[in-house]
Amino acid sequence: xILAGIDMGIEATKAVVLRDGAxxxxxxxxxxxxxxxxxxxxxxxxxxxxxxxxxxxxxxxxATGIGKYDxxxxxxxxxxxxxxxxxxxxxxxxxxxVMSVGAGETLIAALGADRLIDEYALSQKCIAGVGLFLRTxxxxxxxxxxxxxxGEAACVPTAVSDxxxxxxxLDALSMLNRGAEPQTVAAACIRAAAVRAANTGFDLTVxxxxxxxxxxxxxxxxxxxxxxxxxxxxxFIIPAGAEYAGAVGAAISGAKGLRK
Amino acid sequence: MKGQRWETRxxxxxxxxxxxxxxxxxxxxxxxxxxxxxxxxFYVDWQVAFPxxxxxxxxxxxxxxxxxxEAFARKARLASEVRGWGREICGYHNNCWGAQFLGxxxxxxxxxxxxxxxxxxxxxxxxxxxxxxCRDYKPIARWTNDFTMYIGERDEKRExxxxxxxxxxxxxxxxxxxxxxxxxxxxxxxxxxxRNCRLLKQYMTNVSYFMTFTxxxxxxxxxxxxxxxxxxxxxxxxxxxxxxxxxxxxxxxxVQNQIAxxxxxxxxxxEAHPPSWHFLKYYRYMEKYGAVCLGSQYTHFSQSQLExxxxxxxxxxxxxxxxxxxxxxxxxxxxxxMTGPDARAPHHFKIDEYLRPYALNEFADVFHADGAMxxxxxxxxxxxxxxxxxxxxxxxxxxSVMCYEGSQPGDRVDxxxxxxxxxxDTWMESLGLEKLEDV
Amino acid sequence: xDHKYGRWPEDVWSSxxxxxxxxxxITAGIDVGTTSTQAAVLCGGALYGYxxxxxxxxxxxxxxxxxxxxxxxxxxxxxxxxAVCGTGFGKRNIACADSTMDEVHCHxxxxxxxxxxxxxxxxxxxxxxxxxxxxxxxxxxxDFMINDKCATGEGRSLEVLCDLLHISITEIGPKSLEAxxxxxxxxxxxxxxxxxxxxxxxxxxxxxxxxxxxxxxxxSHLFAYAWRILGVIGRLSPLDAGEIQIDGGLxxxxxxxxxxxxxxxxxxxxxxxxxxxxxxxxLAGAIGAALLAAEQEAGE
Numbered sequence: 001x002i003l004a005g006i007d008m009g010i011e012a013t014k015a016v017v018l019r020d021g022a023x024x025x026x027x028x029x030x031x032x033x034x035x036x037x038x039x040x041x042x043x044x045x046x047x048x049x050x051x052x053x054x055x056x057x058x059x060x061x062x063a064t065g066i067g068k069y070d071x072x073x074x075x076x077x078x079x080x081x082x083x084x085x086x087x088x089x090x091x092x093x094x095x096x097x098v099m100s101v102g103a104g105e106t107l108i109a110a111l112g113a114d115r116l117i118d119e120y121a122l123s124q125k126c127i128a129g130v131g132l133f134l135r136t137x138x139x140x141x142x143x144x145x146x147x148x149x150x151g152e153a154a155c156v157p158t159a160v161s162d163x164x165x166x167x168x169x170l171d172a173l174s175m176l177n178r179g180a181e182p183q184t185v186a187a188a189c190i191r192a193a194a195v196r197a198a199n200t201g202f203d204l205t206v207x208x209x210x211x212x213x214x215x216x217x218x219x220x221x222x223x224x225x226x227x228x229x230x231x232x233x234x235x236f237i238i239p240a241g242a243e244y245a246g247a248v249g250a251a252i253s254g255a256k257g258l259r260k
Numbered sequence: 261m262k263g264q265r266w267e268t269r270x271x272x273x274x275x276x277x278x279x280x281x282x283x284x285x286x287x288x289x290x291x292x293x294x295x296x297x298x299x300x301x302f303y304v305d306w307q308v309a310f311p312x313x314x315x316x317x318x319x320x321x322x323x324x325x326x327x328x329x330e331a332f333a334r335k336a337r338l339a340s341e342v343r344g345w346g347r348e349i350c351g352y353h354n355n356c357w358g359a360q361f362l363g364x365x366x367x368x369x370x371x372x373x374x375x376x377x378x379x380x381x382x383x384x385x386x387x388x389x390x391x392x393x394c395r396d397y398k399p400i401a402r403w404t405n406d407f408t409m410y411i412g413e414r415d416e417k418r419e420x421x422x423x424x425x426x427x428x429x430x431x432x433x434x435x436x437x438x439x440x441x442x443x444x445x446x447x448x449x450x451x452x453x454x455r456n457c458r459l460l461k462q463y464m465t466n467v468s469y470f471m472t473f474t475x476x477x478x479x480x481x482x483x484x485x486x487x488x489x490x491x492x493x494x495x496x497x498x499x500x501x502x503x504x505x506x507x508x509x510x511x512x513x514x515v516q517n518q519i520a521x522x523x524x525x526x527x528x529x530x531e532a533h534p535p536s537w538h539f540l541k542y543y544r545y546m547e548k549y550g551a552v553c554l555g556s557q558y559t560h561f562s563q564s565q566l567e568x569x570x571x572x573x574x575x576x577x578x579x580x581x582x583x584x585x586x587x588x589x590x591x592x593x594x595x596x597x598m599t600g601p602d603a604r605a606p607h608h609f610k611i612d613e614y615l616r617p618y619a620l621n622e623f624a625d626v627f628h629a630d631g632a633m634x635x636x637x638x639x640x641x642x643x644x645x646x647x648x649x650x651x652x653x654x655x656x657x658x659x660s661v662m663c664y665e666g667s668q669p670g671d672r673v674d675x676x677x678x679x680x681x682x683x684x685d686t687w688m689e690s691l692g693l694e695k696l697e698d699v
Numbered sequence: 700x701d702h703k704y705g706r707w708p709e710d711v712w713s714s715x716x717x718x719x720x721x722x723x724x725i726t727a728g729i730d731v732g733t734t735s736t737q738a739a740v741l742c743g744g745a746l747y748g749y750x751x752x753x754x755x756x757x758x759x760x761x762x763x764x765x766x767x768x769x770x771x772x773x774x775x776x777x778x779x780x781x782a783v784c785g786t787g788f789g790k791r792n793i794a795c796a797d798s799t800m801d802e803v804h805c806h807x808x809x810x811x812x813x814x815x816x817x818x819x820x821x822x823x824x825x826x827x828x829x830x831x832x833x834x835x836x837x838x839x840x841x842d843f844m845i846n847d848k849c850a851t852g853e854g855r856s857l858e859v860l861c862d863l864l865h866i867s868i869t870e871i872g873p874k875s876l877e878a879x880x881x882x883x884x885x886x887x888x889x890x891x892x893x894x895x896x897x898x899x900x901x902x903x904x905x906x907x908x909x910x911x912x913x914x915x916x917x918x919s920h921l922f923a924y925a926w927r928i929l930g931v932i933g934r935l936s937p938l939d940a941g942e943i944q945i946d947g948g949l950x951x952x953x954x955x956x957x958x959x960x961x962x963x964x965x966x967x968x969x970x971x972x973x974x975x976x977x978x979x980x981x982l983a984g985a986i987g988a989a990l991l992a993a994e995q996e997a998g999e
Contacts, residue, residue, distance in 0.1 A: 010863060010898050011700060030701060033864030033901055034913045066682075069902035079686040104895060109690075117690040119655060122683065124636065125665050125674070128895050135700055136859055141756045166852050166891050170827060173733050177789050182756055203648070203663075205655045330883060338926070342933030342943060347888070363940045638888065667888070674886045678899040 005251030008067025011103035015047035025051025036070035060254030087249030088213040091239035103131035121203035149190035149223030160188035162195035194227030215245035263696035266520035309449040322352025351671025357393035380405035456497035463504035475520030480555035524550035631660035639668040705858035713748035713771025728988025731789030734826025738765035739985035758789030784992035809987030813976035819947030824955030826854035856890035872960030875917035884923035925964035952983035
């Protein structure tokens with residue numbers, strides 16, 4: 001069975017193609033605004049090309065993410081929590097929970113034994129934009145995102161607000177103003193972002209478990225992952241291609257529509 | 261209708277409700293009356309006993325502004341803000357008093373200025389500011405009611421002292437209003453009002469009780485059109501009583517015949533607070549999932565509360581009440597009768613910081629809810645106090661709870677409508693519920 | 700993330716006139732903001748060179764680079780400068796500054812230069828802050844108001860949003876004015892809310908009869924900015940039965956002054972037309988700093 005999934009986030013669009021559960025092609029591009037349907041199509045085509053198959057061979061295309069309604073060729077749409085749950089369960093069998101920290105949204109879900117989701121929590125407004133914050137700060141400080149916050153740079157815990165990413169940016173600029181080194185500022189930003197994202201987990205009633213999968217673009221940053229683990233007291237399982245897990249989950253959810 | 265399980269039909273008493281509302285809308289513009297500002301029906305009920313006094317309530321005015329003309333409400337809030345009233349003050353108040361600062365209502369007519377104000381402090385913090393925006397605008401008479409509240413076990417001595425304080429305060433107020441505005445309060449009308457209020461509460465409690473059935477004969481969306489009608493006392497309490505009796509009888513018939521508000525009902529949810537008044541369409545959206553909302557303690561509290569009895573049945577909360585046939589001969593009798601013998605009724609659920617996180621569990625149980633949806637309000641932050649704790653208690657008891665954010669029901673600013681719809685989809689999907697209609 | 704959309708064009712100019720040799724005192728002002736940095740060189744009250752750059756991660760380097768670009772190929776060097784005055788968020792990092800001055804006074808003085816004697820209310824729409832300044836007829840600040848913290852970062856957020864939406868920051872304003880009518884503004888509380896809400900306006904929302912057009916989406920977003928700015932101006936200005944009164948001329952400075960999607964909407968609500976200048980409104984702080992430095996030098 002060949003399935004495809006598109007995860008159209010606020011910053012990046014991810015597309016994957018699965019054959020019998022294995023990823024055979026994937027692609028990523030910037031999401032955009034009014035050009036979203038075009039971006040979706042182009043990213044999908046790139047994933048197909050990487051997979052070496054034609055669109056006609058795909059049995060179901062499903063979309064998730066903020067841009068799910070901008071993917072006209074998707075036959076099915078699923079919300080991000082469902083996509084994350086499917087993705088985590090597929091990439092890491094035996095997972096009991098999934099956390100996704102993306103550019104715009106953070107979510108966490110406890111996976112059920114006899115149903116997909118036991119409970120879930122979404123980031124509220126004041127936890128929005130954690131990933132985007134890291135991206136824009138990395139660009140501003142001139143540090144590649146995957147190295148952002150790395151190293152042994154000292155971090156004063158309270159230097160950058162962990163209550164709000166907007167205040168955090170202003171605090172980071174103040175640190176620069178007082179002559180702090182870019183990687184020191186980066187370390188403070190990482191810590192603030194991690195504490196912020198961790199807040200989402202407070203809404204769950206189930207205790208932390210060692211089989212929590214971390215997905216989303218921010219999982220590529222080592223410093224952030226370490227800080228998030230420290231803030232939540234969890235050692236995450238991070239699948240390869242964590243950034244694509246949402247798209248994988250969307251693809252898998254498409255199988256549901258096909259079963260008779 | 262796909263997934264329909266029960267018959268539905270519109271309410272017969274809609275027409276009656278519309279007529280009553282229409283007569284209220286006209287009453288504020290009358291220049292021969294003394295117009296005051298007040299808070300919540302029950303504290304200013306006595307207005308019907310005066311020949312020419314109307315106490316308009318700031319909250320419903322602000323809510324109606326939000327529902328009917330958001331562009332004007334926004335201008336009103338800006339007018340309030342540039343005078344130094346914080347954006348985090350209750351949206352109802354910034355709407356209503358912003359219009360005062362603009363000097364006009366949404367339809368361009370002059371703003372009917374208040375000649376006195378009788379606020380009371382409420383747990384939604386910024387209601388501490390209640391009555392201040394009109395009081396500071398012009399030097400008008402101001403009285404205040406106190407909130408009789410304490411936490412912990414019932415304390416008879418304390419109850420007595422608090423009730424005395426509140427009742428004597430009210431009596432003093434009425435005396436002073438008489439002398440300031442030269443109008444005599446008609447005690448006979450006050451007795452009649454007291455009796456009618458008792459009947460009103462009875463009928464409202466009955467309607468609440470009928471909504472605990474499956475399918476629910478009413479949804480909260482219906483209730484929103486009605487629950488203020490009990491308080492619009494100037495239209496004549498007999499009319500309000502007649503309406504609620506009519507509604508009660510019709511709802512009882514609907515329950516007996518399993519007539520549903522939402523024909524595809526398969527998911528019942530409760531709330532904690534009124535929704536954003538400009539976005540009531542989300543209730544219609546949820547009907548696509550076969551979901552019906554039964555309301556909140558807020559929509560039901562003005563109609564007394566229900567509780568689960570030891571034998572498992574559901575009935576009216578058993579706090580002390582006076583004998584309904586108690587003889588009333590003096591003004592003090594009437595005031596005491598209307599206040600009741602329980603100082604904290606019916607606000608327990610709202611105020612008590614220890615009780616509040618658990619109060620919704622009983623509410624959800626009594627109304628056979630499957631889940632709960634809470635708005636976390638940034639303005640009127642007292643409304644959001646303990647809301648997350650309540651959500652946690654409900655989740656621990658096995659209910660599915662969804663939270664979303666907004667400014668305040670009268671203030672559209674922070675409500676991201678698209679995101680709310682997305683969150684509703686996520687909520688339903690996480691429970692395995694797909695839409696019953698084709699998208 | 701591709702930054703070509705949110706990265707507004709930098710600008711540099713220096714005069715080739717030799718008039719500076721006879722002009723008397725030559726001073727420079729450097730305004731290091733959180734997002735942009737400007738330098739201005741003035742000779743005898745006339746503008747001889749300027750630079751308007753992205754600040755970047757190094758405030759001190761931005762200041763030095765701006766000054767050198769402003770001097771440009773005019774023939775002047777730093778040695779010709781009688782005084783350099785620094786202002787802005789990063790003023791403590793301007794190594795070459797002889798003195799520093801707060802942004803409010805610099806903007807006020809610079810606004811007089813840019814917009815003439817008629818300006819009374821200046822709204823500085825910057826990267827992180829919105830400030831409103833009221834002036835007396837003479838060059839004296841009468842009153843000043845800044846946004847509360849939860850409106851911080853408006854200008855900066857527009858850069859981020861444009862990058863996400865693939866719309867040039869110089870085009871989003873004019874495009875928004877193509878909307879036939881303005882929809883409700885998005886959240887005005889915080890740009891994080893506003894951006895999130897705007898990002899969600901694309902696509903097919905379930906509950907709207909028709910989706911918003913591109914112009915309407917931008918309109919909704921920029922209307923929110925305008926509304927928030929109105930609050931700052933309104934708290935500073937006289938009020939008449941609820942309406943904000945602007946006595947004398949209104950002028951916009953700062954980066955968002957170049958966004959007609961914001962400025963026109965403010966003008967519309969206030970019922971006024973803002974003053975314009977032949978010079979870039981982002982230069983107000985630097986020009987003012989230079990002029991104040993000259994006045995200090997002259998012992999005024």
